[in-house]
Amino acid sequence: MQILTTKQALQQALAESHQCQKTVGLVPTMGALHEGHATLVRRAVAENDICVVSVFVNPTQFNNREDLLKYPRNLERDAELLSRIGADFVFAPTPEEMYSAEEMNTTFQFDFAGLDQVMEGKMRPGHFNGVVQVVSRLFYLVQPARAYFGEKDFQQLAIIHHMVERSSLAGTFGKLQIIDCPIVREPSGLALSSRNERLSAAERETALAISRTLFASLEWAKSASVQEVQQRVIDAINAVDGLEVEYYEIVDQSTLLPADSFSHAIGCVTVYCGPVRLIDNIKYE
Ligand code: PAF
Numbered sequence: 001m002q003i004l005t006t007k008q009a010l011q012q013a014l015a016e017s018h019q020c021q022k023t024v025g026l027v028p029t030m031g032a033l034h035e036g037h038a039t040l041v042r043r044a045v046a047e048n049d050i051c052v053v054s055v056f057v058n059p060t061q062f063n064n065r066e067d068l069l070k071y072p073r074n075l076e077r078d079a080e081l082l083s084r085i086g087a088d089f090v091f092a093p094t095p096e097e098m099y100s101a102e103e104m105n106t107t108f109q110f111d112f113a114g115l116d117q118v119m120e121g122k123m124r125p126g127h128f129n130g131v132v133q134v135v136s137r138l139f140y141l142v143q144p145a146r147a148y149f150g151e152k153d154f155q156q157l158a159i160i161h162h163m164v165e166r167s168s169l170a171g172t173f174g175k176l177q178i179i180d181c182p183i184v185r186e187p188s189g190l191a192l193s194s195r196n197e198r199l200s201a202a203e204r205e206t207a208l209a210i211s212r213t214l215f216a217s218l219e220w221a222k223s224a225s226v227q228e229v230q231q232r233v234i235d236a237i238n239a240v241d242g243l244e245v246e247y248y249e250i251v252d253q254s255t256l257l258p259a260d261s262f263s264h265a266i267g268c269v270t271v272y273c274g275p276v277r278l279i280d281n282i283k284y285e
Helices: 007-019 035-047 065-070 075-085 101-105 119-123 127-142 151-165 194-198 201-220 226-238
Strands: 002-004 024-029 050-055 089-091 146-150 177-181 243-252 265-273 276-283
Touching (some): 002 007, 007 050, 007 127, 024 035, 035 050, 035 146, 035 177, 050 075, 089 127, 119 127, 119 151, 119 243, 127 146, 127 151, 146 151, 151 265, 151 276, 194 276, 201 276, 226 243
Parallel strands (some): 002 089, 024 050, 050 089
Antiparallel strands (some): 243 265
């Protein structure tokens, strides 16, 4: 496995693979890798001739400087894991390599047909512009046949699908296929996240109430309305000492607009567990 830190080295390394029509799978990450990422990478290794994993804490998608500074980083440990799984290339650029000073400070504006106006987009203005800025750049650099994303960030995935299939950028990434990968959970139910590293042992225990409540809501949905279930989830999580719901919304899986029935619906939650902001979701289908 090779670790590459410049765009030029990455493109040179992949040139031969592209010439020989080898398929390239890309797993974009911000590092601090866990079993959830490992699952994506294993799949990318199995389904493509070449597997590229990017490890880049993208500054343009953070609207809170402290969150950016506190984001866990450990390239050495990440590289060890990726090498064991069989990734071919790790792309780990600096922010200066990825962006010019102007790009770093300009707010990119993409049109997401309203998908960015709800939930995470409403709470973190500009976040999805930053995500699309870096993901589209990675797609141009790597020219992957497939790119793998986890469903824990469901809204991000919806926006990336929109970018590739329906936005003004659609068609510019060749025959790129976006592969949705299910949430990976600890046996306790906690959704795996790099942010879990910041939880104390006691907070980790407290956080279990999030997934427990989401799973319980599948039962509640059998005999209550969308609004009732939504409120019951919020109340149940807020009743736990140390947890505070930022939002819980049951929305249509395609439009992300408020659902009026449970058909094709998903509940997306963001909860503060002490200082750590955790997200999770559950499909009602
Ligand atoms: O989901 C993430 O880790 C990031 O948002 C991504 C897709 C790697 C872009 O920085």
